[in-house]
Amino acid sequence: MIELLQQLANKEERIGIGLMSGTSVDGVDVAIVSVKGAGESMAYQELAFENVPISAELRERIFEQFEPAKSSVDTLCSLNFELGEMFSNAAETVIKKHGFQKEDIDFIGSHGQTLYHIPVEIDGLVRSTLQLGEASIIAEAFNCPVMSDFRVRDMAAGGGGAPLVPYVDYLLFRSDSESIALQNIGGIGNVTYLPKGGAPSEVIAFDTGPGNMIMDEAIVILTNGRAHYDDGGEMAAKGKANEGVLSELLQNPYFHLPIPKSTGRELFGTMYTRKLVAGLIEQGLSAVDIMATVTKFTALTIIDQYERFLTGPVDTLIVSGGGAYNPTLLSYLREEGNFDVKTQEDYGLSSDSKEAVAFALLANESLFGVPNNLPSATGARKPVVLGKLTV
Missing domain, CATH: 3.30.420.40 (ATPase, nucleotide binding domain)
Known part of the structure; x- marks a missing residue:
């Protein structure tokens, strides 16, 4: 794994994908970007962007899980893998449409689908957040590093887990x-x-x-x-x-x-x-x-x-x-x-693609160990490196 990350670090230009599904649950935003450098010297170019619709049936099942009275642990377990497939398939659809191959992709940053977010303790529930979309499914499909679950480290450091952009x-x-x-x-x-x-x-x-x-x-x-x-x-x-x-x-x-x-x-x-x-x-x-x-x-x-x-x-x-x-x-x-x-x-940018691009760029920072939260924004005690790495 260390060798793989070193190879990425040595590349002058990397091709990454950012994946995002927001609170509207109307589709998966897929952004393909090229990135050079990291930190304040980072430069990027958006190569492609598409919103891949989520089926009405899946959207309805996701919405049911937003309501605690209707949610169930077995459905959440299944959805985690289903959504991993959904994100992976969406990314594959977009790279094919725009003439890329899987082998062209150096890394992926997946925000996942937020199912629940508790920024402050309430009614006996601790501060926490839950995003689904199993990163191992994506990593297996693309055979490249996947950064996911960005919000939890900020919360562990005392922040609210948002905003990250x-x-x-x-x-x-x-x-x-x-x-x-x-x-x-x-x-x-x-x-x-x-x-x-x-x-x-x-x-x-x-x-x-x-x-x-x-x-x-x-x-x-x-x-x-x-x-x-x-x-x-x-x-x-x-x-x-x-x-x-x-x-x-x-x-x-x-x-x-x-x-x-x-x-x-x-x-x-x-x-x-x-x-x-x-x-x-x-x-x-x-x-x-x-x-x-x-x-x-x-x-x-x-x-x-x-x-x-x-x-x-x-x-x-x-x-x-x-x-x-x-x-x-x-x-x-x-x-x-x-x-x-x-x-x-x-x-000269896209209002639609901003958050998907942002999670590709956040993943780029995470891969190189650059702290990429802003404590002044999230309330965290200190800057931390966000995300979990799946290779």
Whole structure:
């Protein structure tokens, strides 16, 4: 194993794959990258990216396991291997489509599928996190080193296990001329704040609250399952947000918690949204007004959290994730925020591929023993090397 890692270290350029399935569970993000160096001298190029859909049947079974009342240990055991196959197959599909061979791949970084995340002790449950997608399945298929299970070492060091992408954000976007906020809007929203000329210890990062999660579940409810997301924000654009409801929603205790902090489906998922939508229907809000309200809610949570916790102004906000393709959501951010709003595409990058690319780059750092968490973001006691190596 040591010899294999030394061979990788001696290569001027390495080809890696990043694998990611987020809280929406709509597909596996597969990014193929070339990487040179490590640490602050690292340079990369995105070679290919695809989202490989997850079958409706598998998605439904995964969602059942999100709910403790429906979850079962035998299903979790099976899912761990099924998801390993899913990630492996997705990676193989993408490399074939883009003209690569398995032998071209030097390493893989797999985030896995988060099944449950407990960032603070609650109801007798210890701080913990669980991502499934057995790395041995992937390693066996590709015969290369696989880094996985990135979050647990940070939690062992006292951190919240999230967010992890800020380390990569710092390497790629730090600036001496402007303060930048990188806002990912996936199922959950999270921000990395890079103050102008700041050191790694000055980076602020945390989960701002719901991203697309509430919007997506709301439209499923309102359309009886005919739509799974508000394509282009068109439904929300036809409605009017209810300001009274928004004021009430912003009182959620999560928004007052100190940073660093993280959240997920356990707080803002299906049960939360079903109760919210039922209440809004009872109040007489139309479907389009409900969508406008929950969409503006996501925007306001982002701005609220910036005002509470960032140490300085934001000059430029760079949005990534599925939310970057929702013009109504972006318009709310522009109307309510005092900053320029851009997307990853404005920098020649992809809003969709950011997190998959990030886990490829995090894996590159892990392989060479470079600490790749940011304690200022996760709350860990010290920098640590994330991930478990399977060869």
